[in-house]
Amino acid sequence: MADPEKIYPATPHKRNESRKRGQVAKSQDLSAVFNLIGVLMFFYLTKYTVWDQMASVYSVAFKAIPLVDQNPIISFLSVMRILGSIITPILLLGLIFGVLGNVLQIGVMFSAEALIPKFDKLNPINGLKRLVSIRGLVELAKSVFKLSVITYVVASVLIDDYPTLLALGKAGMSHTKSVSLVVATAGGIAFEIMLKVALILLILAILDYLYQKWQHEQDIRMTKEEMREEMKRTEGDPEIRRRIRSVQRELSMARMMKEVPEADAVITNPTHIAIAIKYEYETMEAPYVVAKGERQVALKIREIAIENGIPTIENPPLARALYKNAEVGEVIPMEFYQAVAEVLAYVDELTQRFSGLSAA
Incomplete structure (x- = not known):
């Protein structure tokens, strides 16, 4: 909750100082959703290729490596190569979209002060105070709500696709075609879950960003004393300015x-x-x-x-x-x-x- 003594909106100078310290209106949820969108885009654009590659991982790892294999390193490297070809673009797209989410919120910014570790955050008493504060309770409520929504979405999709999953469980895994079918079907269900979760989280993240923006404005509001001190720094002491104006009037009057x-x-x-x-x-x-x-x-x-x-x-x-x-x-x-x-x-x-x- 904002300090009741902070009755003045932040000045441009105060906003710039807060930005230099890394204090900006930012929603971590929105950045996370952008990460998820990047992953979903990868799976959407490469859905057939990636399912085949994941099926190949299964085949190489569990079917093509008998216990008497004399050269397991080659098989291991083959698995790692396939996994790398899948994971690397996912990580890159997630990173790119995560950076994009931050840039859309706060622009291009680097704050060295924000990188300095704050050891007071390690104090358990301070952590407890943050937890029981209004902001901590709001964050807790948000987390519980998001977890509930995600659980509901996952459960509803799994219930709807239960017959398909049951059929997959009964299907044999001895042939590569069967493996590819199982992987593709399971991947499609996972994609559906992630897509629905992403859409819901995107709406919640936008609302969270609006809340964070409002909260940031409350945090950087200024007291009467802060406003007076800033006027002294940016425009000079008000008393000195009054004296200067008085002298100027006197000189003008004399002339x-x-x-x-x-x-x-x-x-x-x-x-x-x-x-x-x-x-x-x-x-x-x-x-x-x-x-x-x-x-x-x-x-x-x-x-x-x-x-x-x-x-x-x-x-x-x-x-x-x-x-x-x-x-x-x-x-x-x-x-x-x-x-x-x-x-x-x-x-x-x-x-x-x-x-x-x-x-x-």
């Missing part, structure tokens, strides 16, 4: 405030928002935003504007629209050209009036 004295006008909300605008007719295609801010930042912009004699114009709708749609250092959107132009024209008029009063 922005230095530009406020160069503005031509400050449009306000009047107290919550402030937008500093600059426009030079000769060099700029459109006005651009020197600085913007809300609340304390807006108050600071207004203070700097007053200190430097920059006109402050109250226009709440325009101030809100520019704050939402215009960025610092960029020209204002085209839809605000007319409104901003009216503000700048009004500022020019105020400046000219002030200049006239000063001259008078």
Whole structure:
């Protein structure tokens, strides 16, 4: 059962680390079924040849070796040669299909850590704990169920083919043709048993793989502390990141405030928002935003504007629209050209009036 404190799904980094340790979602049953499928494929493709070869083994081993044989080594080697020609391709196909079953489940993977012997598994107390754990009980139930299914399949096939087996028992074994018939018939029954067992085990193995995949996801889930530590390793300490962002904001704010004295006008909300605008007719295609801010930042912009004699114009709708749609250092959107132009024209008029009063 998964640890109740593991509330976060595994991150890609945690999955990679688990894979390096050989901890992957894998069903041993599915690999075993693929082995069995490889053996069945061999018997299906070579059923006539292999039965004849097995009959030859019987003949050579039990009929062609009298007690007075002066050269038993030759007969023994003949038997081994025939057995080798049967067993070798079976082992090769079983190995190939077993590897294929693993690759389909987990891909190509090599983990040296998984090969290191874990001596704690030899501890009988630990073994007993694993046995009585939820996972151990599930594995035990699976084994009992599979054994029951296999027993049922074998028994049902043998009962159905009992008359054939009885007839084989009564048949003579003195001729090679009789031996071949017995071997072929018994082999056919064995093939039927293995095929039915393989089909049932394949279904059970697929279900087991889905269970193992779910169980693996539960095992690699992460606690809050593990998530925090991984964030530190992969992205840096959160506290340090917060400090860096804070310093970056302060530097950006300082640069922005230095530009406020160069503005031509400050449009306000009047107290919550402030937008500093600059426009030079000769060099700029459109006005651009020197600085913007809300609340304390807006108050600071207004203070700097007053200190430097920059006109402050109250226009709440325009101030809100520019704050939402215009960025610092960029020209204002085209839809605000007319409104901003009216503000700048009004500022020019105020400046000219002030200049006239000063001259008078």
